Amino acid sequence: MYKSDEDRRRQMCFGRNWEPETGYRNCYRSNGFKPPPVPHEFISLAEAAIKDAQLYLDDLPSMYPDTCLVSFYKTNGRLGLHQDCDESSDSLRRGLPVVSISIGTTAIFVYRRTEHKRKLKDVWLDSGDVLIFGGKSRHIYHGVEHVGCNTFSDDLYLESKMRLGRLSLTLRQF
Ligand SMILES: O=C(O)CCC(=O)C(=O)O
Ligand SMILES: [Fe+2]
Secondary structure, eight states, X not given: OEEETTTTEEEEEESSOOBTTTBTSXXXXXXXXXXXXXXXXXXXXXXXXXXXXXXXXXXXXXXXXXXXXXXXXXXXXXXXEEOOOOSOHHHXXXXXXXXXXXXXXXXXXXXXXXXXXXXXXXXXXXXTOEEEEOGGGTTOEEEEEEEOSSXXXXXXXHHHOOOSSEEEEEEEOO
8 A cells, every 4th residue: 555645545556556656657566466456346336326427417428447546544634636647648538537436434525627726616525425527527626625533434334344534446447
């Protein structure tokens, strides 16, 4: 797992290896191995979510996820404003969607269309929420501002023994 943001966020990958500094260039993890394949269950979830969203959005393209970034945010973990632009030029040009699945404590996803000036909009992400941005919105600036601590369900803990925090599964097609 990569450590970042003073250890308040940790990451690992399925499918293709991705690192904050080198993007997808280094296909081996620090342990010398390639990442495991993206689990079928994750792929099915992402595809079903895109199908549902396409009922409301005519211009949302389909995608087949070949990479999944798993991020664990501890309480008060955050992710600074950025664009997701390391995928292939074909994927970016076609606006193939990014699908982010949230598990655990609530977080605030912030975004805006351009880098400067415009006020940030926000969406609260609860456990079980799926956020999709694709098509015209594929290049939004976005980040995660605040991961709460008092929204973690007892049931989730009892069933999974997951640590207090937020797990996000972010699926993309390279
Ligand atoms: O944690 C999230 O929901 C967003 C993650 C994200 O923006 C990214 O991995 O690029
Ligand atoms: Fe992102």
